[in-house]
Amino acid sequence: MLITSLLPLLTHYSLGFDLVAGPDETVTLTILPRKVAGATHNPQAAEARPISITANAAEIDAELERGADGALGQLIASRKTLADQIAQQREADEAAKTAAAQAATAKSTAIKPSAPTTPIKAPAPTSPPADATPAEPASLW
Template sequence: MLIATLMPLLSRYSLGFDLVAGPDDTVTLTIIPRKAEGTGSAPETGETRPIAITARAAEIDTELARGTDGALGQLIAARRGLADQIAGQRQAADAARQATAEAAKAKAASATPRAAVSASVVQPAPTSPPADARPGEPASLF
């Protein structure tokens, strides 16, 4: 039942497992998603966060037997939905960048050269202190 429950994750990731016995006959099952070989893009950090379940072995078996209706199945479905949303947002952002770049190229190609602007003479700022300035004191603006 464990493998059938994890099939949605296995389609996107390589999975690592860690089983640790705890006090009072509890077990901690940690599922660690990793980038699968052959996939083009690296998964987001939120997608690869480990999933840890701590309970008695019989309780874990019962929860895994619930399949997609169980907590693990719902968590996997939620992560898959979020990963799909992220991928869709990336595609939309890439399309928007391409459209903006193409519009900028078209605008630059169709722009007419502007007439040369005559240069005006700019008066340099005075470098000497005002006549009423006192040594050792800052100059007043008033």
């Protein structure tokens, strides 16, 4: 029943397991979602958080037998929905970036320069009058 319960997660992730015996015959089952080898989807930190269940072995078995109605099944469904929402948001972001780039390209080709393309020449500097001396500034009159 464990594998059947985890099939929804296996569509998006590679899974690792850790089983640890605790006090009073409790067991902690930790499921570690990882990126599937060769997949283009990189899981976000929230998607890749480990899932831990601590209870006695019979309780864990009973919870896993509940399948989609159990706590693990509901958590898997929530994570699957979250992963789907993230994928949809990424697609929407890429579409928006593409649309913005196309709009910017269209806008830059539509703008025509209104000023003349030849530069305006500055007046040539004039030399000081012939009677100017370094001690006295040249007169404007």
